[in-house]
Amino acid sequence: MSWIxxxxxxxxxxxxxxxxxxxQPGVQFGVAYTWSKALGVGSSDGETLSRFLSRKVxxxxxxxxxxxxxxxVNYLWDLPKASRVAPSAxxxxxxxxxxxxxxxxVSSGLPQSVNxxxxxxxxxxxxGDGVRPVVVAPIPLSRSERGFSRWFNTAAFARPAQGxxxxxxxxxxxxxxxxxxxxxx
Numbered sequence: 001m002s003w004i005x006x007x008x009x010x011x012x013x014x015x016x017x018x019x020x021x022x023x024q025p026g027v028q029f030g031v032a033y034t035w036s037k038a039l040g041v042g043s044s045d046g047e048t049l050s051r052f053l054s055r056k057v058x059x060x061x062x063x064x065x066x067x068x069x070x071x072x073v074n075y076l077w078d079l080p081k082a083s084r085v086a087p088s089a090x091x092x093x094x095x096x097x098x099x100x101x102x103x104x105x106v107s108s109g110l111p112q113s114v115n116x117x118x119x120x121x122x123x124x125x126x127x128g129d130g131v132r133p134v135v136v137a138p139i140p141l142s143r144s145e146r147g148f149s150r151w152f153n154t155a156a157f158a159r160p161a162q163g164x165x166x167x168x169x170x171x172x173x174x175x176x177x178x179x180x181x182x183x184x185x
Contacts, residue, residue: 008041008042008049009041010038010039010041010042010063011038011040012037012038013037014034014035014036014037015034015035016032016036017032017033017034018030018031018032019031019032025078026076028075028076029073029075029076030075031071031072031073032070032071032072033072034067035068035069036068037066037068038062038065038066039062039063039066040060041055041056041059041060042059050129052129058170060170061111061169061170062169063111064111064171065110066110066111067107067108067110069107070105070106070107071107072105072106074104075102076099077100077101078099079098079099079100081095082094082095082096083095083096098185100183100184100185101183101184102181102184104181105179106177107177109174109175109177110175111171111172111173111174111175112152112172112173113170113171113172114157114172116131116133116160116166116168118159124162124163124164125164126163130165131160131164131166132160132165132168133158134158134160134161134164134166134167134168135156135157135167136156136157137153137155137156138153139152139172139173140152140153140173141153151176
């Protein structure tokens, strides 16, 4: 008999600070920072929850949307009117009333999972809730070792012994951070 249940819990704790300043008409600047932690069980749609093992052990961990640090800067500047320097209808029409605005987001990376499969189709656990790799070494790499095609230590994982479930957490490393610059003219 199959039993499907829509259950999951999560908790979010964060410190959020924001500051906006209007220096004069036409100039505005804002800064926001968030330091947070999001943990949970079943934090994403379609995430398989444990049926036999303890959910607090097997499924509880960093939520897929956890970003520890988020730094946001926004700005708006009404550019000087060019018709003040070169007064004419054409200059006023083409070069007056322009604004430069933007939002910059610099954030830490999102938690990532590691999947486990075998090439010999070995049945490690005999069924049930699945299997995860065994963590045998530190997973994060130093900044100098990271690259586009290598973000974490792949040698940190080993095949679990027959009849065991592995000890890796649900999300074991963080992906690359975000640096997004949106500017408008």
